[in-house]
Amino acid sequence: METKERVRILKTEVLSDDWYVLRKVTFDFQRRDGAWQRQSRETYDRGNxxxxxxxxxxxxxxxxxxxxxxxxxxxxxxxxxxxxxxxxxxxxxxxxxxxxxxxxxxxxxxxxxxxxxxxxxxxxxxxxxxxxxxxxxxxxxxxxxxxxxxxxxxxxxxxxxxxxxxxxxxxxxxxxxxxxxxxxxxxxxxxxxxx
CATH class of the missing domain: 3.90.79.10 (Nucleoside Triphosphate Pyrophosphohydrolase)
Structure with a gap:
């Protein structure tokens, strides 16, 4: 199974859009045992x-x-x-x-x-x-x-x-x-x- 099939993004919030963009992403992640777990992570996007x-x-x-x-x-x-x-x-x-x-x-x-x-x-x-x-x-x-x-x-x-x-x-x-x-x-x- 591809990773993208194990991730369901539920909500993305912009926390800051000043110098770069800070987002909070709430998502469900399917663990190896098949159970889905709700998680949230902050991602700082400054470009490559x-x-x-x-x-x-x-x-x-x-x-x-x-x-x-x-x-x-x-x-x-x-x-x-x-x-x-x-x-x-x-x-x-x-x-x-x-x-x-x-x-x-x-x-x-x-x-x-x-x-x-x-x-x-x-x-x-x-x-x-x-x-x-x-x-x-x-x-x-x-x-x-x-x-x-x-x-x-x-x-x-x-x-x-x-x-x-x-x-x-x-x-x-x-x-x-x-x-x-x-x-x-x-x-x-x-x-x-x-x-």
């Missing part, structure tokens, strides 16, 4: 997104960003997260969006990007699916200072470090962003396998 790890194959460096994140701040972090560039799709294809985000955030215009996988990052409450990319960069691709879009409240710093240093930053708790850790681990694993 894309992220990329930029690497310089000649130097072994990766290019990351640092910016303020309020949700991390209110959870006890200083809020300045080191991340891979990325953003919401906003009706663009994942590849179009990631190219635009890289240029906005870092100032680099990348030529070739490779999709490596897709993942739900917080499926218990957030609808967002991320498209993960890897791409090459070097100094000749720099077309602007980057820094993000000021009108969107962005103030983004770029950080260039060797891949090994980035891995150590994960161990020291300096890099705590899930998507960034996933991409760095992908790069480290593939560097060892001779990619």
């Amino acid at each position: 997104g894309a992220t990329i790890l930029l690497r310089d194959r000649k130097t072994g460096n990766v290019l990351l960003t640092r910016q303020f994140r309020m949700p991390a701040f209110v959870n006890g972090h200083d809020g300045m997260l080191i991340e891979t560039p990325g953003g919401l799709l906003d009706d663009a294809t994942p590849e179009e969006r990631i190219r635009a985000e890289v240029e906005e955030e870092t100032g680099y215009r990348v030529h070739h990007v490779e999709k490596i996988f897709e993942a739900f990052m917080s499926p218990g409450s957030v609808t967002e699916k991320l498209y993960f990319y890897i791409g090459d960069y070097d100094g000749s691709m720099r077309v602007s200072d980057g820094g993000g879009v000021e009108e969107e409240g962005e103030e983004i710093e770029t950080i260039e470090v060797p891949l090994q240093t980035a891995m150590q930053m994960i161990e020291r708790g300096e890099i705590m962003d899930g998507k960034t850790i996933m991409l760095l681990q992908y790069a480290a694993l593939n560097a060892r396998s001779g990619e």
Whole structure:
């Protein structure tokens, strides 16, 4: 039996429609023993997104960003997260969006990007699916200072470090962003396998 045959949505309420959309969904779910159970869950819909790890194959460096994140701040972090560039799709294809985000955030215009996988990052409450990319960069691709879009409240710093240093930053708790850790681990694993 397909999952969609085990779910009966009874009611969807919009709880907030400000920055993104928070909904409460009441539904019946058919358990494996055949019994139907009434449940309700809140879903936060912010759209799907894309992220990329930029690497310089000649130097072994990766290019990351640092910016303020309020949700991390209110959870006890200083809020300045080191991340891979990325953003919401906003009706663009994942590849179009990631190219635009890289240029906005870092100032680099990348030529070739490779999709490596897709993942739900917080499926218990957030609808967002991320498209993960890897791409090459070097100094000749720099077309602007980057820094993000000021009108969107962005103030983004770029950080260039060797891949090994980035891995150590994960161990020291300096890099705590899930998507960034996933991409760095992908790069480290593939560097060892001779990619």
